[in-house]
Amino acid sequence: MNDPLEIKYTYDISQKILDEMGASQDEKTAFNQDTKSTIFDSYIWSFSANKNNQALNNYGEIAIGIDVQKLQNHLANRNTNLYFENMHEGNGYTFPLYVEYNEEIQNEYLRSVLKEWLLAYRGLKNTPLEKVASDIAFECIQALFLFSLCFKRHLLYQEEEIRFVVERISISKEQKPDTHFNNRPVIITDFTPDMVSSIVVSHKNGADKRIKEIKQYLIKHGFDQTKVLLTDMPY
Numbered sequence: 001m002n003d004p005l006e007i008k009y010t011y012d013i014s015q016k017i018l019d020e021m022g023a024s025q026d027e028k029t030a031f032n033q034d035t036k037s038t039i040f041d042s043y044i045w046s047f048s049a050n051k052n053n054q055a056l057n058n059y060g061e062i063a064i065g066i067d068v069q070k071l072q073n074h075l076a077n078r079n080t081n082l083y084f085e086n087m088h089e090g091n092g093y094t095f096p097l098y099v100e101y102n103e104e105i106q107n108e109y110l111r112s113v114l115k116e117w118l119l120a121y122r123g124l125k126n127t128p129l130e131k132v133a134s135d136i137a138f139e140c141i142q143a144l145f146l147f148s149l150c151f152k153r154h155l156l157y158q159e160e161e162i163r164f165v166v167e168r169i170s171i172s173k174e175q176k177p178d179t180h181f182n183n184r185p186v187i188i189t190d191f192t193p194d195m196v197s198s199i200v201v202s203h204k205n206g207a208d209k210r211i212k213e214i215k216q217y218l219i220k221h222g223f224d225q226t227k228v229l230l231t232d233m234p235y
Helices: 004-020 025-037 054-059 068-079 103-122 130-148 154-159 204-209 211-220
Strands: 041-048 062-066 092-098 161-168 179-181 184-186 196-201 227-230
Touching: 004 025, 004 103, 004 130, 025 103, 025 130, 041 068, 054 154, 062 068, 068 092, 068 161, 103 130, 196 211, 211 227
Parallel strands: 196 227
Antiparallel strands: 041 161, 062 196, 092 161, 179 184
């Protein structure tokens, strides 16, 4: 994910909910430290469920239509061992997420997890169950991080975003990407003709006048089964 503000969005809501629950300043500080000290080695590929989404115009003149099942297969084959056997550091779990924009739903999920975190934190001090409480608190942070991958601000609901996530096993609690792109950690997967179902062309910058050229380009590079479509949008 290339926007750290999206993760921050979920944790900001969490701080407000902790306020509503009567958390002390020390408890909120501890929560903030937990979220920053726990490192997850996660990678996201984002799409829109709507091929005519106006938000796609922010990214160029064409939209690439992906066969989502084949995409997931490619990501899983590269990162996940068959039947999840002998999974080790560097392997990853691959799964899809549908982005949730509804603030009521977001609050409902977050409130239940934060209640458990708060009870666990308060149970850490001077009790025989300190280790159990610590494990519960960590699991709560894991759940909150998962929510941060699929919760977005309501005003962005028109994006209709879906995501594919690769969560790599990180025993060392460090990110271990395949490489960096624009100084951001990324992992690499194959991009093959069977994954690309269509190219949707916008009217932007005269792209709609170059459909034949785009088809020829695709055929030249082995994407001969990929359809080239003009957007249904009138502009």
